[in-house]
Amino acid sequence: MNELFRFLDILKKYKLTLIIIPLVTTIITFFLVRNLPNSYVSQAQIATGWVDGTQQQSVVGQVEDKDRINQKFSNLMEMMRMNRVLDQVAYQLIIHDLTSADPFKQWSKEMIALSDAEKAQALKVFREKAIGHQSLTLSKPAENKLFKLLKSMGYDAESLRNKQLVYRPSDSDFIVVQFESENPDLSALVVNLVASEVIENYSTSLKENQLRANNFLSGMLVQKSDSLSQRMEKLRAYKIKNRVLNLTEQSKQLYTLVLEYDTKKQEAIEKTASYAGALNQINKKFDPQERSYIEAALSKVNQSIVDTKDELSSIYTLYINNDLDPRYKSSYDSLSRKLTAQINKSSDQYINNPLNTKQELINQKLTMEIQLDLTRYSINSLDKKLRSLNGQFETMVPKEADVQSLEMGIEIASKEYLDILNMYNQSTLESSFNVKMNVVQQGTPGLAQPSKKMLLVILSAIISFAFCVLVLFVIYFFDNSVISAQELANKTDIPVLGEVNYLVSPSVDLSALWNQETIAPHLLKFKNQLRSIRYEIELALTDKILVVTSISPTVGKTLVALSLALAWKMTNKKVLVIDGNFSNPNISRASTSKMYLEDFISGSLDLNSKHKVGNIDILSNKGGDTSLMELASRDVIQAKLEEAKVLYDLIIIETAALDDRNQSKEWILFSNNIVSVFSAGNSISERKKGQIAYLKETGSFKGWIINKVGNAER
Numbered sequence: 001m002n003e004l005f006r007f008l009d010i011l012k013k014y015k016l017t018l019i020i021i022p023l024v025t026t027i028i029t030f031f032l033v034r035n036l037p038n039s040y041v042s043q044a045q046i047a048t049g050w051v052d053g054t055q056q057q058s059v060v061g062q063v064e065d066k067d068r069i070n071q072k073f074s075n076l077m078e079m080m081r082m083n084r085v086l087d088q089v090a091y092q093l094i095i096h097d098l099t100s101a102d103p104f105k106q107w108s109k110e111m112i113a114l115s116d117a118e119k120a121q122a123l124k125v126f127r128e129k130a131i132g133h134q135s136l137t138l139s140k141p142a143e144n145k146l147f148k149l150l151k152s153m154g155y156d157a158e159s160l161r162n163k164q165l166v167y168r169p170s171d172s173d174f175i176v177v178q179f180e181s182e183n184p185d186l187s188a189l190v191v192n193l194v195a196s197e198v199i200e201n202y203s204t205s206l207k208e209n210q211l212r213a214n215n216f217l218s219g220m221l222v223q224k225s226d227s228l229s230q231r232m233e234k235l236r237a238y239k240i241k242n243r244v245l246n247l248t249e250q251s252k253q254l255y256t257l258v259l260e261y262d263t264k265k266q267e268a269i270e271k272t273a274s275y276a277g278a279l280n281q282i283n284k285k286f287d288p289q290e291r292s293y294i295e296a297a298l299s300k301v302n303q304s305i306v307d308t309k310d311e312l313s314s315i316y317t318l319y320i321n322n323d324l325d326p327r328y329k330s331s332y333d334s335l336s337r338k339l340t341a342q343i344n345k346s347s348d349q350y351i352n353n354p355l356n357t358k359q360e361l362i363n364q365k366l367t368m369e370i371q372l373d374l375t376r377y378s379i380n381s382l383d384k385k386l387r388s389l390n391g392q393f394e395t396m397v398p399k400e401a402d403v404q405s406l407e408m409g410i411e412i413a414s415k416e417y418l419d420i421l422n423m424y425n426q427s428t429l430e431s432s433f434n435v436k437m438n439v440v441q442q443g444t445p446g447l448a449q450p451s452k453k454m455l456l457v458i459l460s461a462i463i464s465f466a467f468c469v470l471v472l473f474v475i476y477f478f479d480n481s482v483i484s485a486q487e488l489a490n491k492t493d494i495p496v497l498g499e500v501n502y503l504v505s506p507s508v509d510l511s512a513l514w515n516q517e518t519i520a521p522h523l524l525k526f527k528n529q530l531r532s533i534r535y536e537i538e539l540a541l542t543d544k545i546l547v548v549t550s551i552s553p554t555v556g557k558t559l560v561a562l563s564l565a566l567a568w569k570m571t572n573k574k575v576l577v578i579d580g581n582f583s584n585p586n587i588s589r590a591s592t593s594k595m596y597l598e599d600f601i602s603g604s605l606d607l608n609s610k611h612k613v614g615n616i617d618i619l620s621n622k623g624g625d626t627s628l629m630e631l632a633s634r635d636v637i638q639a640k641l642e643e644a645k646v647l648y649d650l651i652i653i654e655t656a657a658l659d660d661r662n663q664s665k666e667w668i669l670f671s672n673n674i675v676s677v678f679s680a681g682n683s684i685s686e687r688k689k690g691q692i693a694y695l696k697e698t699g700s701f702k703g704w705i706i707n708k709v710g711n712a713e714r
Contacts, residue, residue, distance in 0.1 A: 006483070007476050014472055022465040029460035038448040041180045042187035044195045045441035048076065051173035077166045077175060080198050083135060086157035086164075089193045091130040093155045093186070098123055104186040108152035122146055160190065174440070184445030191443035199437050210427060217424040224417040231413050235406040265382040272379065308338055480683040485706050491684055492692055497540070497675060497703040498533035500560060501526055502710045510566050533705055534567045537675065540702040545641060545651045545671040547580075549664045551691040553657040555679035556707040558586040561654040565616050573649040576607075578619045580667050581656045582627065588620035597621045601631045601640055607647055617648070628666040641670055658691040665694075672700045680709045 011018065050069050079085060097103035097111070098119055114122065125146060129136065136143040136150075150156045165178040179190040315331045482488045485496040503526065513519065513527055537546065548561045565575045578597060579587035597619045599605035607617070628637065644651055653671065655664030668674060676695060684692070695701040 007473065010472055010476050011469070014468075018465060018468050018472075021468050022461045025464035026457055026461040029457050033453045033456050039180050039182060039452075040184035040187050040446055041178060041449055042184065042191050042443040042446050043441070044177045044191040044439060044443040046175045046177070046195050046199065046437060047440045048073070048173055048175065048437050051171070073168050073175065076198065076202065077168065079201065080166045080175075080177060080194055081161055081164070083157040084133070085194060085197050085201065086160045087135045088130060088133065088197050089160060089190055090150050090155040090157065091126045092193055093189070094150055094153065095123060095126050095130070096189075097153065098126075104181075104183045104189075105153055108149075110149050110152040114149075122149065164190070164194070177443070179443075180449070184447075188443040188445045192439075195439045195443075199439065202437060213427045214424070217420060217427055220420045221417070221424050224413065224420050228410065228413040228417050231406065231410045235410060238406060261382055261385050265379060268379045268382060481681050482678070482684065482706075483680045484709070485704075488678055488704055488706055492704070494692070494696070494701065495703040497536040497705055498529055499680075499706040499709045500529050500533070500556075500563075502680070502708040510563055514566055514570055530563050530567045534564060534571075537564070537673075537702065540673065542672045544645045544649065545653065545673060547653050547655060547664070547667050547671040547674045548677065549655045549668070549674060550657045550659075550677045550679075551688045551695075552659045552679070552682060553584070555657075555677045555682070557581075557654050557657075557677045558590070560677050560705055560707055561652050562587065562590075565652050568650055569616055574647065575616045576619065576644055576648040576651045577616060578651065578653045579621050580628065580653045580663065582621055582623055582625075582663060583656055585621050585623050587618060587654055588623065591618045591620055593618040593620050595619050598631060600644075601637060607644060627663050634669070638670060658694065659688065668698060668700065674698060674701045675703060675705055676701070678704050678706050680706055 050072055093104065097105065097107070125143070128134075136147045138144045138147055147156065151159065154160075160179075163180050165180075166175065167178075168175050177191045177194050179187045179194075181187045181190070482491060485499045488494075489496045501522065503522070513523060519527070548557055548564075550557050561577060565577050568575050577587060579585050579591075580597070581587075595605055595607070595617065598621065600607065600619055631637070632640075641651070653667055655667045658664055658676075674695065
């Protein structure tokens with residue numbers, strides 16, 4: 001809150017500045033804007049067809065996302081600000097002003113200075129540039145001169161762009177082109193020319209891009225088609241060369257046959273083992289004589305069975321070698337039935353021992369022997385067939401890898417071809433439609449806009465006032481000066497004994513201040529401040545010697561010291577004032593006293609004989625480049641001061657500033673009571689902080705007396 005009040009005090013101090021500067025600014029602005037021409041605004045609207053769903057979008061079947069649409073709007077609006085577009089507008093405007101009796105603007109000095117021949121040449125060049133949609137080449141002196149002519153009339157691209165406004169209302173399908181000028185017809189013409197030029201440029205650019213895209217895609221389509229044909233031909237030649245019809249299906253069938261033949265082989269092995277075991281068991285049931293008889297008898301009737309069995313083996317071999325062809329299967333089944341019939345026939349004959357009735361065992365033995373021979377033979381045939389099939393399967397593996405590689409290449413080439421084909425078809429379809437962008441609202445001459453003159457005048461006053469306040473705030477913010485007792489106490493952590501106001505008059509009669517009953521209010525306040533300081537110092541005094549010093553010169557120590565002496569005189573105290581400032585003895589200059597400190601220290605001056613009751617005695621000094629300790633030893637000085645203490649109730653010693661010399665430090669050795677005078681408006685630098693630290697270390701520093709309060713605020 002104190003900071004706020006301090007800033008308000010600064011504003012109050014500079015109140016005239018805060019009034020005069022905005023007033024002068026307002027008057028100047030008024031005279032500058034009073035002759036400003038009226039302004040006229042015209043608008044044109046362009047429908048793009050990108051948002052509301054056009055015929056082109058519905059046929060192609062694509063719906064663009066919002067980001068893509070926003071990007072297209074941004075590109076189109078940026079095109080409206082391009083020099084290439086605005087140059088075409090500038091050509092039309094300058095041609096109109098050169099050929100019309102009622103130009104949009106008054107001719108500039110450059111226009112007036114043109115001769116008829118130069119005007120004709122300028123018209124020729126501007127028309128050629130407009131027809132060719134070209135910009136002026138500034139590196140050519142002649143065209144650079146024409147550019148300066150456009151700029152003098154305010155028709156150059158930069159001038160037009162500064163008065164142009166292009167925007168998209170919300171998320172609509174429209175773009176608004178707005179132009180403001182001092183001529184309503186000029187504003188209308190500019191927005192219409194910009195709209196038509198942008199639509200033409202956009203349509204031309206779009207068609208050219210579509211044509212280039214179609215040509216590029218067409219060439220790519222031919223390349224991909226040729227690449228696909230080459231890959232397919234390569235696969236076909238490989239299949240023909242390696243006699244491959246459908247390698248995948250063939251390998252699958254071959255693998256199935258391998259599994260099937262292997263299964264049959266395992267079955268044949270199992271049957272062989274079972275048949276052999278069964279025959280062994282049957283043979284054990286016959287004694288040797290019976291087995292010899294049966295084998296001898298069977299040898300006669302088995303010849304037909306053996307022949308049939310050989311024939312059956314041949315058919316079975318053909319059946320295996322021809323991959324289980326059903327034709328051989330029927331012959332095999334027929335011979336099997338024939339063999340069974342022959343076995344049954346042989347069993348009907350009584351070839352066994354009449355004494356034994358083992359006909360059934362003989363039949364089983366005969367049948368199993370035949371089956372055992374067949375299974376053993378079939379194992380050999382199946383082994384040969386399996387080796388043949390495995391060999392064929394192994395030869396198919398590298399072919400399968402080659403075919404897969406060729407087919408993958410065809411698949412990739414086919415996908416690329418189809419993608420290019422789809423892109424080409426889409427591009428061809430899009431290029432077959434006309435651009436749907438058009439001007440839905442032509443720019444027309446409008447009414448004059450409300451005058452901004454008064455607004456500009458008011459803004460100038462407000463801005464100038466705010467600027468002044470800002471400058472004062474910056475000054476206040478970076479101002480480290482101390483202007484009040486509270487600030488001084490806060491920044492030094494040392495109490496302030498009192499404050500003394502700044503006195504405007506060049507000199508003050510201190511004697512009259514205390515003797516007159518009626519005095520000015522500011523002097524009365526000054527008097528009361530001295531009384532307050534006298535009271536605070538009396539509470540803090542520990543002996544009769546009071547040293548008045550400061551941390552910087554020219555702070556008003558002399559006035560404060562003499563004023564305090566008179567204040568104590570009014571309490572019937574005997575006061576001795578010693579001018580201890582040898583380098584700048586202001587008290588000595590202002591006093592008429594002929595008593596000198598040097599004489600008192602040397603013993604040639606007797607204060608007891610000079611002392612008068614009721615007066616303030618002053619010990620002046622003779623000045624010069626000297627110091628207290630150079631006058632006498634410390635013991636002598638201490639003895640003289642003790643002598644003075646007997647005669648006086650209070651001894652006030654004014655010393656030099658601590659920032660100036662070490663003279664004041666010598667006086668401080670002889671006192672236990674130190675006060676320092678600080679001038680309001682001064683800042684506390686790093687060097688002064690060191691002096692303040694020294695005062696604290698003495699242990700005798702009682703506090704500050706802040707002088708010239710109010711001077712920093714004037």
